Amino acid sequence: MGWLGPDAAAALLLSLKVSLWATVVSLPLGVLVAHALARWSFPGRQVLNGLVHLPLILPPVVTGYLLLIGFGPQGPLGPVGAFFAFRWTGAALAAGVMAFPLMVRAIRLSIEAVDPGLEDTARTLGAARPWVFLTVTLPMILPGVLTGAVLAFAKAMGEFGATITFVSNIPGETRTLPTAIYTFLQVPGGEDDALKLVALSVAVAMGALALSEWLGTRVARRVAGR
Numbered sequence: 492m493g494w495l496g497p498d499a500a501a502a503l504l505l506s507l508k509v510s511l512w513a514t515v516v517s518l519p520l521g522v523l524v525a526h527a528l529a530r531w532s533f534p535g536r537q538v539l540n541g542l543v544h545l546p547l548i549l550p551p552v553v554t555g556y557l558l559l560i561g562f563g564p565q566g567p568l569g570p571v572g573a574f575f576a577f578r579w580t581g582a583a584l585a586a587g588v589m590a591f592p593l594m595v596r597a598i599r600l601s602i603e604a605v606d607p608g609l610e611d612t613a614r615t616l617g618a619a620r621p622w623v624f625l626t627v628t629l630p631m632i633l634p635g636v637l638t639g640a641v642l643a644f645a646k647a648m649g650e651f652g653a654t655i656t657f658v659s660n661i662p663g664e665t666r667t668l669p670t671a672i673y674t675f676l677q678v679p680g681g682e683d684d685a686l687k688l689v690a691l692s693v694a695v696a697m698g699a700l701a702l703s704e705w706l707g708t709r710v711a712r713r714v715a716g717r
Contacts (some may be wrong), residue, residue, distance in 0.1 A: 601635020
């Protein structure tokens with residue numbers, strides 16, 4: 492990465508770290524929530540669906556401010572707030588929250604494409620629900636899970652508003668790729684570094700879209716038995 496300056500390279504590496512952790516940590520919860528929304532019927536299901544998709548509707552700054560209130564010293568999650576406050580872990584949390592709806596939606600669509608009769612047959616033969624999910628449902632939705640993970644990773648790489656509101660813009664700690672672009676544009680002579688990071692952002696976004704489309708096609712073919 493010699494063509495990038497040290498500040499830009501540090502922001503890129505931090506973004507990769509933040510996005511990877513945001514995706515990996517939220518993936519098990521994303522699969523669980525997607526399965527619940529696709530297969531379960533329970534009181535408050537629509538409320539859960541609304542909460543999951545709320546970050547897509549709210550301005551990112553509002554989401555970041557809510558995280559700041561929730562994890563602040565006087566907030567309900569204040570005791571664990573020190574683990575996230577003005578640290579890269581907080582950037583990962585903000586990125587994960589913003590990316591979560593895309594992950595859940597991709598996985599949920601994959602689950603809904605699976606014939607419930609296959610799961611019912613496995614349960615009729617005596618398999619417990621968790622075993623049915625692990626041996627029947629999960630293998631069929633794996634491309635959809637990967638699609639959701641790819642989209643979430645790309646979204647986390649591009650997250651700006653919630654991150655800068657929640658954990659600020661600290662060099663080497665919370666200055667991710669988008670906040671670095673913003674910073675470079677604020678100083679004289681920073682346009683070249685900003686343009687390089689913009690090009691990287693576009694490349695990551697286009698690569699993620701292409702990969703998710705390919706995986707989506709695999710889902711359709713796998714479910715159809717082709």
